[in-house]
Amino acid sequence: MIVVGRFSFPHEAHIAKANLESAGIESFIADEYTINMQWLYSNAIGGVRLMVNEADEAEAINILQADFSEALDDTEVCEDTCPHCGGIELVPHTKGKQPAFLVFILLGFPLFFYRQGYKCNSCGEFSEKL
Incomplete structure (x- = not known):
């Protein structure tokens, strides 16, 4: 070998x-x-x-x-748009991550009250689904 x-x-x-x-x-x-x-x-x-x-x-x-x-076939590009402003500058974002971390530090156990979604860099709005 x-x-x-x-x-x-x-x-x-x-x-x-x-x-x-x-x-x-x-x-x-x-x-x-x-x-x-x-x-x-x-x-x-x-x-x-x-x-x-x-x-x-x-x-x-x-x-x-x-x-x-x-x-790779790169001819078909799917661009999701922001439901609020129609912008295409969407980035993955976790809303409520910092407060959840602070609760974990203060109480010693996690409380999961954050949400996964996307944040638009154009208007700053958060949306869970596109």
Whole structure:
């Protein structure tokens, strides 16, 4: 077995392994469980290793180095608009997060009275759904 890739975290190695398996190349992930138990050891032991058979080394390296960004279809862009002003500058926002944190600090247990939604940078209004 030959190492064709090293990754800091196991999930990165699994993505690469799935990419190789879709091309019919059998691969093996080494040191995955060690990194899962103590992720601080990742740099010390060389990360999570993705290994393939010697015969598949060149093809595996080509697949892992390939750029598939051209395959993405970016012609259809969905732009949500603010229901209040029609602006398109929406950002994810959690309303009531600071008061919830203060209650947690003062009482020692959380009271979850915050809401997830979007805040418009144009008008400053908050909306839960678009």
